[in-house]
Amino acid sequence: MKKLFLLSALVVMMLGVNAQNRLELGLKTGFNSTKLKLDYNNVDKNLVKDEAKNGFLFGAYGKIKLFGDVSFQPEIYYAKKQAGLTIEGVNYGGDIKTWDVPLLVNLQLLDLKVARIYGLAGPVASFISKDDLNDLKTSNWTFQAGGGISIWKLTADVRYEWGLSDISDLKTFDIGQKTNVLTFTLGYRLFGI
Template identity: 30%
Template structure:
């Protein structure tokens, strides 16, 4: 029993030491709530948030209380466009807009609280995205930008090798002239491999 306790203690100390290393590499994934608003578009008068997902890999460079975290992610986001109600009593037509993108965020973070097993942190940074919005032709002849810049701000919690992040993302530029910059709330869970 003492040997088992000793082995367990050594393993836990090893995990804690790996979590504090100057370089962490890991994987993450999560869900998002996304919304795209419309401007001067006669075929759509409103929008609702849709659910999406994200998977990817990250690298965290720890610089004391500060850190730099670039990542490469694939995200699938949805937003629901509501059309004009055809007649009284009839339902409004809806179109689900799907946005598949590859994202490269580069976050700069600050650790606010550093306990032996948990770290509370905040982060902010830009994100470059390349992708295409599907089902856009159903709204009309819209020329879209295939690459966009956005910004993210959020809070995260690390418990040993697990990471939990909640962030708000806002586009800096429009997807198209008729589509305003997208917004989303993201919830991710990650695992530090190194």
């Protein structure tokens, strides 16, 4: 929880930097589809079943214009992710509730006057707030990349998130567990550029 507080404080401080005509702040919500990426080292693939499961997220984002069409876009959101994992007929799946802090670079690709198309990418720090699974680490890192469109005060984007580190120290099976998440979000700009 201390790490989450420190990251949140850092994001707020960065948002205060030279805000005039360079800062945007908004809210976002959406849904995700999570699937575990497994490494089958010592387990027969036929004994393992992993399924994509749906969840949701809500939070806030900021955007700080750096130069030209490049902006820094920190976010913080609460996400419910679900893991569907069955090994040798035993269900190891369940809900994972996290606080995610994406630190993204936003590049405006096309300005059509009524709409702007952008791409974004960057690392995500993820902190477990509660889970139904056993042996989960309290934090892990992922990487997001995607794109979206901005019209008036609304944004819509789609992103894919690759797990960079295992989320579990599951000792029973040596299968590795990284999260792969497909996310769809809608945002509303409260103020700014």
